[in-house]
Amino acid sequence: MFTYDVAIIGAGAGGLNTAMEAISMGKKVVLVDKYKPGGECTWAGCIPSKALIQLADEIHTAKNMPTLKSMGSK
Structure with a gap:
């Protein structure tokens, strides 16, 4: 079983930034997303x-x- 301090749903731009901030605070983070990390904006949109x-x-x-x-x- 894995243990995390923070679970972030959505690995788009907001989720990635939130994860990086939590990591910088020493938190163990898991990102959950059905799409590629970076979200639609990174891969198909903006x-x-x-x-x-x-x-x-x-x-x-x-x-x-x-x-x-x-x-x-x-």
């Missing part, structure tokens, strides 16, 4: 969409650079 937006911005910037335009970039 972070992946922001990475795609950043990539699109970089491509747009590169395509609109004066040196590339003069070379016929479309």
Whole structure:
């Protein structure tokens, strides 16, 4: 049998931060989640969409650079 000081349901951003805080206080922590640690935001929501937006911005910037335009970039 395992013994923990703190049980956190949900290993999303809030659960992970709470776990880290409890660990820093010397508590033995267990995280319970049916999904991957990090939650939906990490794997399918906010972070992946922001990475795609950043990539699109970089491509747009590169395509609109004066040196590339003069070379016929479309």
